[in-house]
Amino acid sequence: MSRFFAYPRLELATCWKRPINIIMFVVLGFMAFGFVAGGLQVRSGSADTGGAKLAINTAFNLAFADVVLFALIMPFFVAVACGMPVLNDFDRKINRIICATPISHGEYAFSRFFGAFAVLAAIVAAWLVVQIGLYQLWPLDENERTRIAFSLVNYLAPMLMFALPLGVFVGGISMWLGVRTRQPVLVFALPVVIVVGGIFFVWNFNPEWLPSWVDRLMQAVDPTGFRWFFRTYITEDRGVAFYNAQSVMPDTLFAASRVGLVAIGLCAVWATGRRLARTEHADLRVGDTALLLAQAAQADADAGMSEQAAIAARGGNPEATTQAPGFFVSTVHVLRCEARALLRSPGVWLFGPMILLQTWGSTSFRQGPLDTETLMTTGVGAAGAFNTLTLLLCFLTLFYTVESLVREERCGLSAILRASPVPTAAVLAGKVLANALLALVIIVCASMAIGLVIAIQQFKTGISVSFEIPTLFLILGILLAPTLIVWCAFTAFLYAVLRNRFIVYGVALGALVGTGFATQFGAMNWLTSWHMWSGVQWSELDRLGFMWQAIVINRLMVLALAAFFVVATLSLWPRRLPDLRAIADRMKPAPFLRALLLPLLAAIPVVALATYAGLTIRAGFQGAPQREAQKAYWKRNSKTWEDVPVPALDAVDAEVKLFPDSRRIEVVGSYVLRNPHMNPMAEVPISVGLHFETSQWTVDGVATDPSKKDQPLPCIENRSNLYVIKPAKPLANNQTVKVEFKLVGEFPKGWTRAGGGSSEFLLPSGVVLTSFSPSFLPVPGFSDGIGIDERNSRDAREYPRDHWKTRVDPLFGPAWSTQVKLVIEGPEDWTINACGTEKESTAVDGRRRTVWETEYPVRFFNIVGGPLESMKGDTTTVFYSKHTGQNVSTMVKALDAARKNYSAWFGPYPWTNLRVTEFPGLATYAQGFPGNISFAEGIGYMSRPISKDDEDEVGTLDAAFYIVAHESGHQWWGNIVMPGKGPGGNIISEGLAEFSALMLLHHELGEEQGKTLRRRWEQQYVFDRSADNERSINRIDGTRPGDQVVTYQRAGSVFWMLRELMGEDAMLAGMREFVTKWKNGVQTAEGLDFPLIEDFVESLRPHAPDAAAFDAWVNQWIFGTVLPDLEVIDAKVDGAEGAFTTTAKLANTGTGVADVTVRVEGAKPDSKDSVAPFEDVVVHIAPDAPAEIAIKSAFKPVKIVVDPDVKLLFAGRKRCEKSL
Structure with missing residues (x-):
């Protein structure tokens, strides 16, 4: 031992x-x-x-x-x-x-x-x-x-x-x-x-x-x-x-x-x-040593005789000459040797296929909303593979670069190499180029894998997507290469400094880990993101245009940094071992400064580009001055204006000129603001975007300069971008003030901080602007979400439980609807949509001017468009890019069905138009503005279409249809009926839109897709809920972790369960009554009142067939937070042919009581359209009291399933499906 x-x-x-x-x-x-x-x-x-x-x-x-x-x-x-x-x-x-x-x-x-x-x-x-x-x-x-x-x-x-x-x-x-x-x-x-x-x-x-x-x-x-x-x-x-x-x-x-x-x-x-x-x-590679030595001696003798005979035949040896090999020749020789060694290395044939397999996996299934699959295009595939290839090739080039640098030392040839006349630069260049050649081969193979995925997609779906080699070359070549170059240069620099491969591995891996965590926690930006992880955000409409300048500067800076590492490495690379005297001589000022001269010169481009990048990031719309201005807005105004009643916006009349190439917005407009409250208003606040650089203002026709203080009335005072309007005298009830303005700005201004997109923008690829933010027009009132971060955030507000019985303000925007007239000017070849109807459109000098007016008042509005085409339905229109038209027919079908069915279910649709307009996928959302739904390309247009034959397949979900159905639901829930501001308010907007989408899916595409949607809602809710923060649906206000899945997935599922309890006709009757009562708010002595979820329950209760059962159910699922957590245990089958009995226990370790269906299924017959035989039984579940299950069947059961029709929301669904 x-x-x-x-x-x-x-x-x-x-x-x-x-x-x-x-x-x-x-x-x-x-x-x-x-x-x-x-x-x-x-x-x-x-x-x-x-x-x-x-x-x-x-x-x-x-x-x-x-x-x-x-x-x-x-x-x-x-x-x-x-x-x-x-x-x-x-x-x-x-x-x-x-x-x-x-x-x-x-x-x-x-x-x-x-x-x-x-x-x-x-x-x-x-x-x-x-x-x-x-x-x-x-x-x-x-x-x-x-x-x-x-x-x-x-x-x-x-x-x-x-x-x-x-x-x-x-x-x-x-x-x-x-x-x-x-x-x-x-x-x-x-x-x-x-x-x-x-x-x-x-x-x-x-x-x-x-x-x-x-x-x-x-x-x-x-x-x-x-x-x-x-x-x-x-x-x-x-x-x-x-x-x-x-x-x-x-x-x-x-x-x-x-x-x-x-x-x-x-x-x-x-x-x-x-x-x-x-x-x-027993070294098997050597064999018979004596025989090998004899053969070698004979070969040497034969070679010597042949060489001497050849010399004698040509008259003797020529005069000997010597010549040191040049840089190019030496580089080629080193490259050839290194490439030969790489090809013989088993690691290449292991890492290469592994990288290709990972690339295939990351591109062949692109997960979209609710676990659906998205379409693959060349740009999407290349951008999706960018992060994967970056990480894998950094590992690969690290290992092979270090091993190639120490190869001569391991083989005992380092002294010979260092004494040879081969330039150091040629040695390092040959080694690095060999590894670059390896990376290039792998990138080409990854590109072929993307092409194969596109070909398979076309074979399966019949959708033809072009394989764009220039796009691949751009993303996986031009944009990825600088990362690999700087990484190899950094690795060589580390070895030149440390001269120990294990220390190099440790430092390099530490650098990768540190970079990874810095990226994960948002500490990287365009200046420091040498790997550009997640910096390639591809959009088929924008095609990297949004942040192209930032990408170019970042890549040039990384190449300059690589050049610095190369120069520093050449200065440090050891060709001979120095003695103490040599070290002392090198430390003298003159030699030391001479050695630093080239690295310092090489650092100049890095410093220059880094300075430019840093200043540009700082000047951008996510830079520090912008963040400080937003904090100043909150700090200056929050105490004064929080919860202060906002004015009514009676009329909006504005001309908006859009210049996409420069991102420039010019606005000339007017607001008519009214005091709808009983108390007079001496000051009226409106919020103006920080991106507007110049502005001119008048109040009731009197010019004013907001930058000046103590002006005579009427005037406007700028309080950290909250513009406070001071009329000539305080506005009494229903008195108005007219404000006119001219605004000019760039939106969005400059670069993002670290990749990513923007929720609103004006770009050559498209435009999306909304009245929710001051992106193109001022927003009445104080915006309480601006300028809040972790340092100044406060706990969520605690509302009294009877808050719904008081007068409640609207959840979004002003309480009073507005007549809007927008004159929008933009490029002639663009389609630009706004809320309302198009009154006239003229084109002059390459610019198109369109007048939009609302025929029915709205509370918020938007502008969305770009170089788009259109497809009309029976009563609707979908606008789309020619690059993303695969799902348009489905979206038109969903939009037509939504308008028809929702009007019948919930109440008449008041607007003439109902449109969906696409914008570039620099954000992933859709918003249902009145008659003008804005829709990001990535959440519906790029979903994988579902064929007619697959609509009824188990697990199928048409994401494009579902998302259009949800956003169409907002025409009623959020527009026609404005929710109140308070707990349970947003449930009326989002929860009922989810329920509406599920209803439409159920009626139009079949129950199988409805079940799939409910299962995926359930999993998303169970996985993303926050047990300690979760409140009941009527107490959710969207400010706590986990509120979102309660607002969307739990609420949608709960309303479906309520439909099962009440019956569809009874529930829809209650919903129509709710819409009729609340569609314009309810006038009270204190002003307009807007509904919360308790008001919705009150509208449904009279239509419930069993009021006691309704109240008991509501107390559990809407006014409570119950969630059963079920598991089938001890399941077994007894009996003989024709008389089987399945017994099991159904445990509920969660909360709540409910009746649930338990099914046993037999083996499915071989015929295609056949259905497996089954028997059902309904059991009652309660916490900590396992329910006994006994099901008799004439067939032999092979599986037991709880809630096969997905009618109950619970945790542990997969634990409730057991093979028997």
Whole structure:
């Protein structure tokens, strides 16, 4: 045993001397510090100050932090620690000494492995001490985070469950791969597969249609345990009461998979020993040594005789000449040698297909809304593959660049190379070009994979999408190449400075990890984003036009940085080993400054471009001055104007000139503002966009300068961009003031901060502007959402429970509708739509001028358009780009059906037009303005069409139809009926729009698609809800985490359940009554009143067939937060042919009582249109009281399913589908 422990003792004694170990400890320590200081923890707990908070040192939060840390960082360091020592012994010829000692090769392999693992354990133990200190002693704000009593088990358990199996598995496989191939690069193959496969697939791929057994299989095969931990404990929020009190308990599957990983890792170490025994003890590559030596001697003699005869025949040797090879020739020779070595490397044939497979996976299924599939185009595919290729090729070029730089040293040829007359620049250029050639081949193959995906898509759908080679060359060539160039240059620079490949690996991986976390938490911008991660936001309409200047400057700056690294590397690259005198001479001022001259000159372009980029980012619409101006707006005005009644906007008359090429907006307009309140209004506020640089104002015809104070009345005072109108005398009830203005500005101004798009814009590709923000016209009143961030945000408002009984202000915009006249001027070849009807349109000098007037008052309005085409339906029109017309016929069908059915169900549609207009996909939303729905290209136009034959297939959902149906619903819910401002108000807008879309889907496309939609709503709600923040539907105001899924998915599902309870006809009758009562607000003594969800319930109650059942149901699902959590247990089948009995228990670990259908199904017959036989039974479920199930059937059951028709909202649906 003494010889077995020789290596562990040696490794432990010398581990502190190895920089890679120190780097690992520092990286782990800094990451733990970042997690604690940055508040990275399990997403649970109340958002209210003083509410229930997650303890940072609870078992679940520590496991959460550790599993993330281990999954991202540990595989690479374990691979280096366990996979490289044996290869280093080969390089130093120690393996020959090993063969002469008593230790067997198996003992040697295990000794090396446990030596490396002992060092890793020591590093993790030291880091554990740091982690305990941070998590137990770091000062906390008790209003935000808390602690529980110290428990050492909470810290040690993740080590045993996650770190140990992962380390043994990765270490063993990496050691075996290194010895089997003798290729150091392949040591990193498994870590790359684990991390990249996890980030892009294994850890987060979980669509609703994924079978439960596939999910469990993915949990079992994930070496990190990330998927199992998140899917078991984190995906469905269990609340802080659970997380703070319980421990992480592995289930049977997870425990078995961890044991299996350890076994595989140890078997790989044993296989490594077996391999060494075969190749080192009896070297099969040598064969008969004596015969080989004899053949070599004879070959040398024959060659010598032939050469002498040739010299004699030509009259002797010519005069000897010498010539140093030039840069180009030397580069070509080095490139040829390096390329030959790469082609012979097994790593190329492993990493290459893996990269192509990942690219295929990221492009072949593009997930859209509600787990639907989107269409693939060349630009979408290239942009989607950009991040994947960036990460994978950075890993690949890192490993191969470092190994190519140390190849001569490993082979004992470094001294010969350094003494040769080959220029250093040629050596480095040849090595880097060889790796660039490898990256180029992989990028070409990835491009071919994208083309293949497009071809398969055309074969399946019949939709022809052009394969655009210039687009691929732009995105995966011109835009991706600078990232790889600077990364290779940085790697070479690190090696020139550090001269140790393991330190280079550690520093480079640390740089990648740091970049990743900085990107994840929003710390990167166009100046620092060397990798341009997520900077390529492709739109078929915009085609990178929005941020093209920022992209160009970023890429030029990255290339300049690469040039600096190259120059610095050439200055530092060692051609000979200096003695002390040489070092002293180089440190003298003159030689030292001469050595710095070239790097300093190379840094000038970097500094110049970085300065330009930084100043441009700062001057942009997301720059610091803009953010400070928004904060000043809030700070100056919030105390004065919050909750102050807003004026009525009686009339809008404006001329808007749009200049897309320069993003310039010129506005000349007027507002007629009225005081609808009983108290006089001495000051009337309106908010003006920060992007307007010049403005002129008049009040009742009197010119005024808002920048001046103490002006005579009437006047306007600018209070940090809240323009306060002061009439000549305070406005009494129903008195008006007319404000005229001229505004000029650029929108949006400059660059974004770090990629991404914009919710509103004017660009050469299209325009979308709304009255919700002061993008093109001032907004009456104070906008309470501007200038608020984490530093000045406050807790959500607590409304009294009888708030709905008081007069309630409108949720959006003013309470009173407005007559709007807009004269819009833009490019002649554009289609620009606005609310209302088109009165006239003229074209002069390449510009088109269109007059729009509303025939029925509106509360908000928009402008949307671009170079579009149109398709008309029976009573509707859809405007679209020629690049995205695949779903237009479906959208027209949905729009026609919505107008017809919603008018019958809810009440007459008051406007002439109902249109959908597309805008570039720089944002992913749609908004239902009166008669003029704006629609981003990416959420409906680019959805994969559903054929007529597939409409009734299980799991089918036509996303384009559904989204159009939802937005059409807003014509009634949000426009005709304006919700009130308060808890439950937005449910009337969004929840009822969801219910309307589900109704239309059910009636027009069939119940199968309705069931699919409800299942996907259910999963989205269950996964994204916040257990500690969730309030009942009538208490939701959209300000707390998790409110969105209650507003949309829970509310839509609950209203469908209410339809099942009341009956469709009765519910629709109540909804029509609600619309009739509230469509213009209800006049009260205090002013117009607007409805909340309680008012909606009051309108429905008289139509309920059973009022008591209605109230009981409403108290649970609308005024309560019940959510059953069901699971089928102990399911079995008894009986014989023709008389089977299925028994089971249905447990409800959640809340609420309900009746639910349980079905057993038999085997489905072979015929295509046949249906599997089934039997149903209705059972009553209650919390903590398992319901007994007994179902008799004449057929043999093969499956039991709870709620097969998706009529009940509950958690655990997949746990309620069991094979029998």
